[in-house]
Amino acid sequence: MAVEIKPAGRRGNIARMATLREAGLIAIILALCIAMSFASPHFLTWGNLRAMMMSFSIEGIVVVGMTILLIVGGIDLSVGSVVCFSMVVSGALFLSGLDPWTASLIGIAASALIGAVMGFFVTVVGLNHFITSLAAMVIVRGMCLVVTKGTPLSLFTLPPEFKALGQGSFRDIPYVILIFVMVVAIFDFLLRRATAFRKVFYTGSNEKAAQYSGIKTSHVKFWVTVLCSTLAGLAGVIYMARFGAATPTFGAGMELNIIAAAVIGGASLNGGSGTIFGAILGMALLSVVTSSLILLDVSVYWQDMIKGCILLAAVSIDHFLHSRKF
Template identity: 75%
Template sequence: MGLFVVRVGLSHFIASLAAMVIVRGLCLLITKGTPLSLFSLPPEFKFVGQGSLGGLPVVVLIFIVLAVVFDFLLRRSAKFRTIFYTGSNEKAAEYSGIRTKRVIFWVTVLCSTLTGLAGVIFMARFGSATPQFGVGMELNVIAAAVIGGASLKGGQGSIFGAVLGVALLSLVTSSLILLDVSVYMQDMIKGFILLAAVSFDHLMNKRGKRS
């Protein structure tokens, strides 16, 4: 994905979308669409997804640690700050001496690695490898990031904001379930939320350019 973005010049979104479709197809081909049981896995591996420390699930602890570490790095680390500079204005960042292509490549690698880690944790939590897991989740991820302050134009956003976006989206989903709203209607509402968030982001960027 990183090579296609950096060398070929594809957008991150298109490269990610294409990779998602290819990998999902590969998973279906290998498993023939059947979930694979992993109950014979070592207890230590299952503990990662099902265990708890001090009354707090290990999964939640991993999430908190990763969120805190990367939020700190994005705010304090000079290397990670180059991500914001590259995202806000790639040409200006390049003229400033930042190797933007390298930044884009390694950000892609990092995102893919964390996605793989999430898949491994899912297997440990549910004791199975489900080829259909995550279908439709990409919409929730984009919505949560945009609601949390990330800009689709780049250069804005924070880990803490994305966490708040996830919390808000989860609250909306839980509320819809409690209100006994149809599953099909829930997807429509989430779509409208995403559309509203992206529209707001676009209008704010447009106003910023005028200013």
């Protein structure tokens, strides 16, 4: 007989906490924007705002997958390498004579395959996400170096209609932002409304109870891992179209920004909680902080330290909130 999961009380507290966190993030972002408008006359210019939105929109696509993976109780340290791998595979196939659209689809499919391999080791072999993705990060980065022989691929011969994916705009709104908004809208809706995605929360909240209720938690974790890598592959293709190149070292350290954004936005490292909207706010906050530090001419070394401190603060808050009884 199936056991019914009744996490309503706890989920209700988590939902209220997430709403408060999102409201707090919006207030912090607005306060930073107001302060920077006085500190630098360039901050609120359309050029700077457009650059910020373009930057966090592409990374935001990866954040969506990472957030869902964190909710299910996993983590993926390989997303930066997978983004690079998608660029490299797609670029190499294009240079070998394949059209860029087909090459990009193969690059995304290859990224999904990496997620499937990680999902296999997690759900069948029994390894945890951290170790599996750490190994994948190193292996995939090595594959990028092997494919390119350590030399960046110049892709300036990409056709204009493909470059428009990363550089073009519709009525002065970049296609990158439109794609990002579409991805966020789709997965935010699915995460809130779809029955299949509700299993993600149940698995992350209490895997044993989810199994007793009839949920195949191994299937849930497997497909969420594949989804995270697939979205990273999509981001890689967009980066390739934007920059017209595929560099084997691209994306190194990207996982720090991605995980930090998701955790700042309310995704728990313990699983079971998080929202797409909150994670995007976390990404926006990091983007505003980065832009502010650049405009204030702060050394890049200090920028990394500040981002690390923000991540540590977010993880500490997450630990404090989830150590309490709901």
